[in-house]
Amino acid sequence: MNKVVADADEAVKDIPSGATIMLGGFGLCGIPENCIAALVKKGINNLTCISNNAGVDGFGIGLLLESKQVKKMISSYVGENAEFERQLLSGELEVELVPQGTLATRCMATGYGMPAVYLLAGYGTEVAEGKEVRNFNGKNYLLEYAFDSDFAIVKAWKGDRTGNLIFRDTARNFNPMMAMAGKITIAEVEELVEPGELDPNNIHVPGIYVHRIFEGKNYEKRIEQRTTRRK
Amino acid sequence: MALNKEQIAKRIAQELKDGFYVNLGIGIPTLVANYIPEGVDVVLQSENGLLGMGPFPFEGEEDADLINAGKQTITTIPGSAFFDSAMSFGMIRAGKVDLTVLGAMEVADNGDIANWKIPKKMVKGMGGAMDLVAAAKNIIVAMQHTNPKGESKLLPACTLPLTGVGCVKKIVSDLGVFDVTPDGFVCIEYAPGVTIEEIKAKTAGRLTIAPDVKEIAV
Numbered sequence: 001m002n003k004v005v006a007d008a009d010e011a012v013k014d015i016p017s018g019a020t021i022m023l024g025g026f027g028l029c030g031i032p033e034n035c036i037a038a039l040v041k042k043g044i045n046n047l048t049c050i051s052n053n054a055g056v057d058g059f060g061i062g063l064l065l066e067s068k069q070v071k072k073m074i075s076s077y078v079g080e081n082a083e084f085e086r087q088l089l090s091g092e093l094e095v096e097l098v099p100q101g102t103l104a105t106r107c108m109a110t111g112y113g114m115p116a117v118y119l120l121a122g123y124g125t126e127v128a129e130g131k132e133v134r135n136f137n138g139k140n141y142l143l144e145y146a147f148d149s150d151f152a153i154v155k156a157w158k159g160d161r162t163g164n165l166i167f168r169d170t171a172r173n174f175n176p177m178m179a180m181a182g183k184i185t186i187a188e189v190e191e192l193v194e195p196g197e198l199d200p201n202n203i204h205v206p207g208i209y210v211h212r213i214f215e216g217k218n219y220e221k222r223i224e225q226r227t228t229r230r231k
Numbered sequence: 232m233a234l235n236k237e238q239i240a241k242r243i244a245q246e247l248k249d250g251f252y253v254n255l256g257i258g259i260p261t262l263v264a265n266y267i268p269e270g271v272d273v274v275l276q277s278e279n280g281l282l283g284m285g286p287f288p289f290e291g292e293e294d295a296d297l298i299n300a301g302k303q304t305i306t307t308i309p310g311s312a313f314f315d316s317a318m319s320f321g322m323i324r325a326g327k328v329d330l331t332v333l334g335a336m337e338v339a340d341n342g343d344i345a346n347w348k349i350p351k352k353m354v355k356g357m358g359g360a361m362d363l364v365a366a367a368k369n370i371i372v373a374m375q376h377t378n379p380k381g382e383s384k385l386l387p388a389c390t391l392p393l394t395g396v397g398c399v400k401k402i403v404s405d406l407g408v409f410d411v412t413p414d415g416f417v418c419i420e421y422a423p424g425v426t427i428e429e430i431k432a433k434t435a436g437r438l439t440i441a442p443d444v445k446e447i448a449v
Contacts, residue, residue, distance in 0.1 A: 026279045026316070027302040029295060052316070079355030080302075088354065097354075100278065101320025101362030108317040120324060120365035124343075124396035127361060157296075169313055170280045171296040176315045204315075221295035224302035228290040 001162045004192065005212045008038035011186045015151055017044040018071075022107065022147070022178040023051040023061060024154035027080070027224050030171030031060050032155040034188045034216035045069045050147060052103060052174050054078040059222055068092070074147075076100035080224065099127060102144055104177055109146035111180025111209065116145045152182025155216070156205075159189035160196075163210030164203045172204065180209045188216040232424045233405040238449045239373050241266040242420075243332055243403050246371060247273050254278060254323070254363060256333030257301045259373040263332055274310075276328055278319050278359045283311030300359065320359070324366045331367035333360060335374045335399075337389045340415035340436030342399040344372065345391035357394060364395030376404035376433050383435035385409070385416055406430050408447060414439060420447045 005011045012035055015021065021039075025031030039047075040063050047070050054073050055062035064070050065083050072094040078084055087093035098106070099121035109117050118141035122128050132143035154175040157168035165187055167175055179185050192215035234242065240262035247253065247263075251273045255261050264284075267273055275284040277299040284299060285306035293304040322328060335346040344364055347357040364370055377383055385402065402409040407430055408420035415437025418430055423446055431438060 026300075027298065029279070029298050029302070075356060077356040077358040085354075095354075097356045099357055099361035100316070100359035101324060104316035104320055121362040122357075123365060125361065125393040127357075167313075167315075169294065169296040169307075170277070170298055172313055172315050173279050174316045177317045223293060223295050223304060224298070225304065226293055227287045227303040227305070228293060229287045231289050 001207070003163045003207070003211060003213050004161050005214050007214055008034035008188065008216065009041070011035060011188070011212045011214055012038045012042060012153075015039070015042070015044060018046045019044070019150045020048040020050065020148065022149045022152040022182055023049055024152075024173070024175035024178045025051065025053070025060070026170065026173035027053050028056065028060050028222045030155050030167065030173050030175055031055070032153045032188050033219055035153045035186060036060065036063055039069065040064060040067055043067070043069070046071045048072040048074065050074040050107075050149060052076050052100060054081050054084045056080045056224065057082050065093070072096065074098060074103070076103050104174060106144055106147050107174065107177040107181045110149065111177055114146060116143055118142065119144050147181060149181055150183050152178045152185045154179045154185065154187050156187050156189045158191045158193060158198060159187055159210070159213050160193050160198050160207070161213070162195050163187065163207030163213050164198055165189070165205040165210060166198060166202060167204050176205050179205045184212070185210050186212045188214055190216065190219060232422065234422045234447065234449065235405070237262060239403050239405060241449045242408065242447055243371055243373055244268060246330065246401070247271050249273075251329040252276055252282070252327060254328050254331045254367070256331070256360070258334045260332040260334060261301065276319075276322070277305070278316075278323065278363070280314050280316060280319050281307070281311060283308045285311070320362050323362055326366060326368055328367055330369045330371065331363045332371045332373060333363065335372045335384070337384050337386055337391055338372055338374070338399050338402055338411070339386050339389045340411070342397040342411045343389050344394050344399050345389040347394050348392045350392065360394050364398045370399050371401045371403060372399050374402065374404055376406040383433050385434045385436045387436045406433065417441050418444055420445055422447050
């Protein structure tokens with residue numbers, strides 16, 4: 001079993017214009033920097049991107065927005081990006097805002113083979129418009145569907161040739177459930193190792209969910225809010 | 232004098248009980264962590280995947296992989312645990328988080344809250360707010376009592392798009408502390424130097440004054 005591809009360009013080479021792509025990360029933490037750069041270089045467009053955030057101006061998914069490759073964003077919070085706001089207000093970009101837990105759980109449902117789930121968030125708000133409501137034990141829940149995503153692109157800390165993945169700290173975030181939800185899942189990792197080098201007890205995503213893996217280069221790992229205290 | 236942001240946070244911190252798991256929102260709620268009472272052991276949950284959030288790192292020790300839900304660099308503490316976003320909201324939804332503190336643009340006297348969208352002006356998204364307000368056992372709102380125009384933010388009904396319905400249990404504003412009950416807002420404490428008349432004048436929703444109303448101790 002060898003799922004290793006040479007680099008980001010090879011990993012994304014068959015992603016067509018119009019594809020639906022999940023992209024892991026929370027803010028700029030744990031985003032697949034190499035694959036985003038490769039998608040920009042490849043120049044495909046009309047993409048539907050499912051990602052908690054939309055990057056910032058000049059980094060992350062912000063790069064795909066600047067080159068006008070995104071048709072629709074499905075996200076929970078998109079407040080850090082002026083170009084995003086401009087495209088949204090001008091009608092160039094379609095946006096579906098989804099509560100963060102609902103977004104995560106809809107990804108999870110896909111990876112667990114569940115077509116839909118009943119979730120609390122958004123009942124009685126505009127998020128509930130058009131959705132089936134069902135009462136369980138006196139509380140109202142919305143029927144939320146699993147995602148159908150052609151590709152999922154995630155960033156892990158370590159991975160092996162068979163696709164087993166381990167994440168680091170809060171860079172885990174949406175990456176595991178997105179890795180489990182892609183029809184084709186691409187993982188870029190900081191350190192690619194041989195099978196057996198990762199402790200089977202500590203695998204966060206087993207390789208069965210991962211189709212392509214490569215060791216990324218030159219991670220910038222930009223920090224959005226650098227907050228510190230003095231010694 | 233009305234309370235400042237630090238004093239609002241300090242008053243909310245008095246609601247923390249030993250053993251609580253707490254989610255603090257962005258803004259004034261974040262400041263609550265600075266005033267956790269002596270002898271009260273609480274664990275802070277950050278919905279991007281951490282239980283046991285520590286203070287900001289020392290200069291030079293920031294780690295891009297370790298941030299809170301406000302995307303600020305943070306640290307862990309002994310006993311911290313990381314998890315993914317689905318589990319994070321799973322524990323919120325399952326009622327494991329004892330208290331959520333968050334900000335609001337408007338709260339209605341039936342406990343409805345609006346804090347995520349101003350149509351045509353601010354469309355940044357709800358983040359985790361809808362999940363938190365729908366599920367948390369206890370929700371305290373930290374907010375200014377009026378908007379910059381001086382209009383009440385404690386209303387008979389929210390005018391902005393809702394984040395959640397009937398979920399707010401308590402409000403700590405710059406003017407006082409209010410329980411949200413079936414009878415509307417009940418003022419249980421007032422800020423030093425703030426009169427009941429001022430609170431009445433600046434509260435648009437149904438308001439009653441608790442018989443044992445007292446001055447906030449901060």
